[in-house]
Amino acid sequence: xxxxxxxxxxxxxxxxxxxxxxxxxxxxxxxxxxxxxxxxxxxxxxxxxxxxxxxxxxxxxxxxxxxxxxxxxxxxxxxxxxxxxxxxxxxxxxxxxxxxxxxxxxxxxxxxxxxxxxxxxxxxxxxxxxxxxxxxxxxxxxxxxxxxxxxxxxxxxxxxxxxxxxxxxxxxxxxxxxxxxxxxxxxxxxxxxxxxxxxxxxxxxxxx
Amino acid sequence: xxxxxxxxxxxxxxxxxxxxxxxxxxxxxxxxxxxxxxxxxxxxxxxxxxxxxxxxxxxxxxxxxxxxxxxxxxxxxxxxxxxxxxxxxxxxxxxxxxxxxxxxxxxxxxxxxxxxxxxxxxxxxxxxxxxxxxxxxxxxxxxxxxxxxxxxxxxxxxxxxxxxxxxxxxxxxxxxxxxxxxxxxxxxxxxxxxxxxxxxxxxxxxxxxxxxxxxxxxxxxxxxxxxxxxxxxxxxxxxxxxxxxxxxxxxxxxxxxxxxxxxxxxxxxxxxxxxxxxxxxxxxxxxxxxxxxxxxxxxxxxxxxxxxxxxxxxxxxxxxxxxxxxxxxxxxxxxxxxxxxxxxxxxxxxxxxxxxxxxxxxxxxxxxxxxxxxxxxxxxxxxxxxxxxxxxxxxxxxxxxxxxxxxxxxxxxxxxxxxxxxxxxxxxxxxxxxxxxxxxxxxxxxxxxxxxxxxxxxxxxxxxxxxxxxxxxxxxxxxxxxxxxxxxxxxxxxxx
Numbered sequence: 001x002x003x004x005x006x007x008x009x010x011x012x013x014x015x016x017x018x019x020x021x022x023x024x025x026x027x028x029x030x031x032x033x034x035x036x037x038x039x040x041x042x043x044x045x046x047x048x049x050x051x052x053x054x055x056x057x058x059x060x061x062x063x064x065x066x067x068x069x070x071x072x073x074x075x076x077x078x079x080x081x082x083x084x085x086x087x088x089x090x091x092x093x094x095x096x097x098x099x100x101x102x103x104x105x106x107x108x109x110x111x112x113x114x115x116x117x118x119x120x121x122x123x124x125x126x127x128x129x130x131x132x133x134x135x136x137x138x139x140x141x142x143x144x145x146x147x148x149x150x151x152x153x154x155x156x157x158x159x160x161x162x163x164x165x166x167x168x169x170x171x172x173x174x175x176x177x178x179x180x181x182x183x184x185x186x187x188x189x190x191x192x193x194x195x196x197x198x199x200x201x202x203x204x205x206x207x208x
Numbered sequence: 209x210x211x212x213x214x215x216x217x218x219x220x221x222x223x224x225x226x227x228x229x230x231x232x233x234x235x236x237x238x239x240x241x242x243x244x245x246x247x248x249x250x251x252x253x254x255x256x257x258x259x260x261x262x263x264x265x266x267x268x269x270x271x272x273x274x275x276x277x278x279x280x281x282x283x284x285x286x287x288x289x290x291x292x293x294x295x296x297x298x299x300x301x302x303x304x305x306x307x308x309x310x311x312x313x314x315x316x317x318x319x320x321x322x323x324x325x326x327x328x329x330x331x332x333x334x335x336x337x338x339x340x341x342x343x344x345x346x347x348x349x350x351x352x353x354x355x356x357x358x359x360x361x362x363x364x365x366x367x368x369x370x371x372x373x374x375x376x377x378x379x380x381x382x383x384x385x386x387x388x389x390x391x392x393x394x395x396x397x398x399x400x401x402x403x404x405x406x407x408x409x410x411x412x413x414x415x416x417x418x419x420x421x422x423x424x425x426x427x428x429x430x431x432x433x434x435x436x437x438x439x440x441x442x443x444x445x446x447x448x449x450x451x452x453x454x455x456x457x458x459x460x461x462x463x464x465x466x467x468x469x470x471x472x473x474x475x476x477x478x479x480x481x482x483x484x485x486x487x488x489x490x491x492x493x494x495x496x497x498x499x500x501x502x503x504x505x506x507x508x509x510x511x512x513x514x515x516x517x518x519x520x521x522x523x524x525x526x527x528x529x530x531x532x533x534x535x536x537x538x539x540x541x542x543x544x545x546x547x548x549x550x551x552x553x554x555x556x557x558x559x560x561x562x563x564x565x566x567x568x569x570x571x572x573x574x575x576x577x578x579x580x581x582x583x584x585x586x587x588x589x590x591x592x593x594x595x596x597x598x599x600x601x602x603x604x605x606x607x608x609x610x611x612x613x614x615x616x617x618x619x620x621x622x623x624x625x626x627x628x629x630x631x632x633x634x635x636x637x638x639x640x641x642x643x644x645x646x647x648x649x650x651x652x653x654x655x656x657x658x659x660x661x662x663x664x665x666x667x668x669x670x671x672x673x674x675x676x677x678x679x680x681x682x683x684x685x686x687x688x689x690x691x692x693x694x695x696x697x698x699x700x701x702x703x704x
Contacts, residue, residue, distance in 0.1 A: 014490045016526050020497035023519055027504040037571055058486060060606075061572060085489035107493040110500035 006121045007051040011035045011067070012083070013059045017106075021054070021113075028114050030121070038067045047076055050128060052101070052120035054113075057084035057091065065094060072099045077127060079120035083108060133197075140186045141201050148182040149205065151175060156195055156202050216450075223446045227439035234438055238431045242423075243404050246375060250406035250421035252367040253377055257419055260296075260360045261412035264342055264353060267297070268327050272346030287351065296359030298339065305348035317343035318350050327414035337384055342414065357386045374424070379410070379417040386417075395424040483666070484537065491530040498523035536595070555589035555701030556597050558582075558626045558635050565601040572609050577617045584626035588633040590698035596674040597698070600682065603667045604637045604694050610660065611641030611692060621691075632680070633700050638693040643686040652684050671696075 008030050012018045015036065022032040031051075035041035038059060053071070057064035068080055079101035084091065087105050095103050101123070102116045144152065147168075154164045161179065165172045188194035267290065276286045287300045301314070309315045317330035322345040332339035332354070343352040357379060368375055368389070376391030395401070406421040498519040505516040562582040566573065573579060590597070605622075612620040621640040628634070644652065644659075651657045653672040658665035668682075675682040680698035687693050 014494070016494040016522065016529065017490055017497070020494040020501065020519070020522055020526070023515070023522075024497040024501040024504070027501050027508075039575060061575065083493075085493075086485040106489045107496040110497070110504070 005031050006125070007046070007049050008032045008117060008121075009035060009041060009045050009051065009053045009078070011038050011041050011054065011059075011064075012056040013037070014056075017056070021108075024110055025054075025114070025117060028118070030117060038062050038064070042067065042070060047074075047078075049078075050121065050124055051078055052117055052124060053078050053080045054117070055080055055082055057082055057087075057095075065091070065098060068095065068098045068100060077124065077131075079124055081113075081116055081120060137186075137197050137201060141198060143185050144182055148178050148185070149202075151178040152182050152186075152194075152198065153202050153206065155179070155191070156199050219446055219450050223442055226446075227442045230438045230442065231435040234435050235430050238434075239402055239425060242425055242429075243402075246404045246421070246423050247406065249367045249375060250377075250408075250419070253421060254406075254408050254410075254419045256362055256365055257360070257379070257417075258411035260362065261410045261415045261417075264297075264355060264360075265327055265344075265412055265414050267294075268342065268344035268351055268353060271300075271351045272344055272349075275346070275349055290353075296356045297353050298356050298359075299354040301352040301354070303350045303352075309352075314341065314343055314352055317341070317352070318345045321345040321350075329415060338386055340415075358388060361388055374429075376422045378420045380420050381417045391422065392424065395426050396422060398426065399424065401426040401429070484533075487533045487537075488530055491526040491533065494526040495523045495530070498526065539595075556592045556594045556698075558588045558590060558597070558633050558698075559584035561594070561597045561601045562605075562624050562626065562635065564598060565605050568602065569605055569609065572606070573622075576609060576612055576620055578609075578612070578620055578622055580622040580624055582624045582626055586628070588626050588628050589701040590633040590680075591701050592678045592680070592698045593674075596678060600671040600674055600696055601635065603671050604635075604696065607667065607694070608637050608639040608641070608692075611639050614642045615640060628700060629697070631700055632697040635696040636693055637696075638687060638691060640691040643690060644684060644692045649684065649686070653682070 008025055010018060010022055010025070010032055012021070012034075013036055018034045018036065022034050025032045033045070035045070038055075039062060053076075055064045055067055064082060064084075068082065071078075071080060080099065081102040081104060082095045082100045083104050083106055085106045087103065092103050101120050104112060104116065141149075150168060151164060154167060159167065161172050161175045164170070165175045168175070170178075183194065186194060186198060188197065271287055285302070287302065290300050291297050301309075303309050303314075303318070309318065311330075311333055313330045313333065317328040320328035321343050327342050327344040330341040330343055330352070332341060338357050339354060340357065341352050341354050344350060363370060370389050373389060374392035374395060375389065376387070376393070376396055377389040379386045379388065402425040404421075404423045404425065406419070408419050410417045410419060502516040502519040502523070505512040505519065559582045566580060566582075605624075608622055612622065619640055621638075623636070623638040625636040625638070626633070648657070648659050653668050655666060655669040657669075668684075672682045675696060675698065678698055680696065682697075683695050685693055685695070
């Protein structure tokens with residue numbers, strides 16, 4: 001994970017605006033990649049990196065709102081901040097509906113922009129972390145045997161070892177063994193942690 | 209004008225119906241009036257003739273009562289003076305006791321008179337149907353009057369001019385018919401139109417004649433002039449109403465146009481403000497970002513002086529850019545003509561202007577897989593404002609590129625031709641796009657007319673204004689082989 005150096009993608013067709021905003025964003029230590037052409041940006045930017053996207057609404061050829069739609073359609077998870085010279089209520093509504101994280105008017109105040117960017121980056125990092133933890137939990141869950149999954153389901157449902165043994169027609173000792181194994185495989189240190197991390201996955205599998 | 213054509217049809221139809229209904233009413237009123245007049249006249253005629261008939265009875269009664277004795281020899285009997293008093297009494301005859309009537313018809317009449325106790329008719333001895341004899345039996349002497357029917361009419365009291373009246377009046381007794389007034393024989397024989405007739409017995413039982421009056425009112429006697437006058441009046445009133453209606457429509461249309469004009473002006477201001485906002489926001493954004501970045505860089509410890517300096521230089525450049533935008537706006541609002549004269553001492557090379565615009569639009573061209581080059585066999589220098597020319601060329605190229613989006617990549621052609629034509633330099637921008645829809649062709653240069661969704665519709669309008677301001681022109685057409693061609697003509701530098 002490249003959380004250490006989040007990258008801000010700045011897309012504006014106006015070179016002066018692009019350079020000055022890049023300089024301003026750079027002063028707080030954020031790395032900026034400027035793009036003049038939204039098409040080139042869509043083809044070339046790093047979707048895996050942590051960061052945020054600053055998008056001008058009014059550009060020749062392809063509008064910022066279209067770019068936003070494309071990004072959302074492609075499942076890009078980096079937050080998008082829209083910039084516009086004359087924002088109408090309608091345009092603002094469309095942007096938020098399409099999934100913009102923020103909608104700012106030009107000329108934009110430095111504090112407003114930087115705060116929005118820092119929020120966006122924090123949000124992205126958190127979402128990536130959640131995503132990461134989620135993925136790891138899934139991987140560990142996948143290692144469980146069928147019997148261990150059954151036992152986990154009943155543990156999450158709040159049954160004691162004795163009750164689980166009765167429900168699955170197993171001896172309490174065998175249940176105890178499964179329980180120890182699945183705690184080890186899922187790297188859970190307490191019952192509370194186990195339930196917090198895996199209850200959703202168990203529900204998901206029961207449902208599916 | 210289809211709607212107004214339809215309304216005209218209704219006006220005509222309404223006019224025809226009202227005219228016809230009015231004319232029928234007028235005709236009916238006229239016929240009724242003529243009928244009433246006829247009946248009044250007929251009744252008067254009947255009364256007058258009846259009075260005469262009654263008078264005959266009275267004369268005979270008087271003679272029978274007075275019984276003037278036999279005249280002295282040589283002297284005239286007194287009753288023989290009657291024809292002198294009454295011209296229609298042609299003769300008075302008497303039959304003294306023990307004498308006989310010279311005519312058996314008179315004897316028969318006297319027998320009838322004696323039987324009915326009133327005077328009785330006898331035919332004229334010479335068969336003249338216009339006469340009759342009236343006999344009253346009395347003692348000792350009976351009397352007979354010979355009466356000329358036509359003479360018994362009191363013309364002085366007659367209600368109609370006898371020689372001109374269209375009414376035929378006759379006394380009828382069985383087959384005997386005595387015409388008193390001929391009337392309009394031709395009309396009565398023709399029988400077209402309306403026939404009035406009147407039959408009534410004379411009010412004297414001794415003279416059983418029928419008074420028969422007839423009149424034929426022909427079509428020609430209808431009050432055509434009044435009917436025509438009515439139709440003319442209806443037409444005049446309708447024409448007046450239609451005229452008022454037309455005036456009202458015209459006034460409403462004028463008001464609508466005025467309102468549209470005001471809306472258009474407001475729109476122009478709105479679009480101008482939006483365009484200004486964008487054009488000014490870009491440099492202002494850069495100025496603000498640069499100065500705020502510089503502030504932050506100077507606040508660093510140690511301050512990053514070089515970067516801050518360069519940011520400030522950028523801010524200055526962008527502030528100038530904002531000022532240029534304002535200046536350009538003013539230049540657009542003013543006419544560019546006088547600028548053209550002083551700005552281009554050496555004239556503007558059209559091919560160069562095209563190359564400059566192509567350079568700016570290079571990414572746009574590349575994205576569409578195009579690499580157009582101006583075809584200019586010889587340099588063409590025009591008398592024009594270079595900024596305005598750049599603006600026009602840029603707009604035309606941008607339009608053409610957008611038009612080419614509508615066709616597949618391998619069908620995209622953009623041909624840019626520069627050549628002299630007469631006293632003008634000509635730039636033709638021809639694309640292989642879908643062309644200009646016929647209905648758009650005439651409105652293409654109207655402000656706020658755009659075929660692009662979300663287009664402001666100001667680009668071509670502004671270009672045309674600029675071209676005309678430099679004594680040039682901008683025209684659009686569809687190419688026979690498909691696509692559109694825009695032609696910019698500007699006066700040649702050497703020509704002026």
